[in-house]
Amino acid sequence: MKIWQKITRRLTRRSTDPHTPGKADLHVHTDFSDGLSSVMQTLDWVARHTDMDVIAITDHDTLEGSRLAQTLARKYLMPFEVIVGVEVSTADGHLLALFVEEPIPAGLSIEETTAHVAAQGGMSILPHPFSRTGLMMVAERYQKAPERVHDLPLAAVESFNGALLMGPCNSLSPGFAAQLGKPAVAGSDAHVHYAVGSSFTTFPGRTAQALRQALHGGTVRPVGHYWSPQAYFMTGVKWTVLQRHLLPLPRFSLGLPRIR
Numbered sequence: 001m002k003i004w005q006k007i008t009r010r011l012t013r014r015s016t017d018p019h020t021p022g023k024a025d026l027h028v029h030t031d032f033s034d035g036l037s038s039v040m041q042t043l044d045w046v047a048r049h050t051d052m053d054v055i056a057i058t059d060h061d062t063l064e065g066s067r068l069a070q071t072l073a074r075k076y077l078m079p080f081e082v083i084v085g086v087e088v089s090t091a092d093g094h095l096l097a098l099f100v101e102e103p104i105p106a107g108l109s110i111e112e113t114t115a116h117v118a119a120q121g122g123m124s125i126l127p128h129p130f131s132r133t134g135l136m137m138v139a140e141r142y143q144k145a146p147e148r149v150h151d152l153p154l155a156a157v158e159s160f161n162g163a164l165l166m167g168p169c170n171s172l173s174p175g176f177a178a179q180l181g182k183p184a185v186a187g188s189d190a191h192v193h194y195a196v197g198s199s200f201t202t203f204p205g206r207t208a209q210a211l212r213q214a215l216h217g218g219t220v221r222p223v224g225h226y227w228s229p230q231a232y233f234m235t236g237v238k239w240t241v242l243q244r245h246l247l248p249l250p251r252f253s254l255g256l257p258r259i260r
């Protein structure tokens with residue numbers, strides 16, 4: 001089946017009612033960072049198997065996959081828009097930057113990073129603020145210095161992250177967003193294409209521009225569902241294979257000399 005046929009088939013499943021809220025998945029990874037699916041696999045999945053109107057590709061510390069996705073989506077007249085975005089590894093945890101055009105350096109403080117985003121006319125979203133892995137324990141750091149987070153120019157807080165099946169993040173985040181007086185959004189944090197669209201944010205309108213206005217106006221709503229079992233399984237299997245290949249796991253030693 002040619003791609004335009006697939007897209008046309010999918011178009012017929014999208015609502016044509018202009019009053020139906022739009023749907024956006026604001027947090028998607030590809031193999032330009034630690035995702036497992038190519039940009040084209042991701043776009044094809046969104047076109048054929050979801051009814052997303054907007055997606056943001058937010059690879060870790062690179063805009064390249066996101067830029068490519070936007071170009072391809074326009075070239076092939078995909079029935080959704082792509083926002084250029086990035087998930088920045090700040091010194092204080094991850095930060096989603098949407099509607100950006102230039103790379104944002106990693107490793108800066110969250111204040112410096114949000115200033116970079118704002119200077120480009122972009123929007124900052126705080127993802128998974130209570131995640132307990134890696135650099136992501138953002139909210140806990142903020143709880144020790146709450147004035148920091150209150151002063152940040154955040155457009156929204158990710159109140160539901162589709163990847164985080166375990167841990168308290170998704171139960172604590174909605175209250176955190178409310179406490180800050182920020183709109184709550186949901187994103188899949190997909191690292192494989194099957195997961196894109198599992199969680200999404202609704203907004204009045206159907207375009208990226210309408211989404212932007214809805215973020216400004218606080219008229220976005222989170223809709224949270226976890227990934228499908230297939231998505232968790234594929235991500236687990238592929239990551240295990242990749243990590244064993246890229247980063248050999250420590251092995252038990254029998255005290256014998258290791259031959260290299």
Ligand SMILES: [Zn+2]
Pocket residue numbers: 087094127128136
């Ligand atoms: Zn993250």
Ligand SMILES: [Zn+2]
Pocket residue numbers: 027029087189
């Ligand atoms: Zn992510």
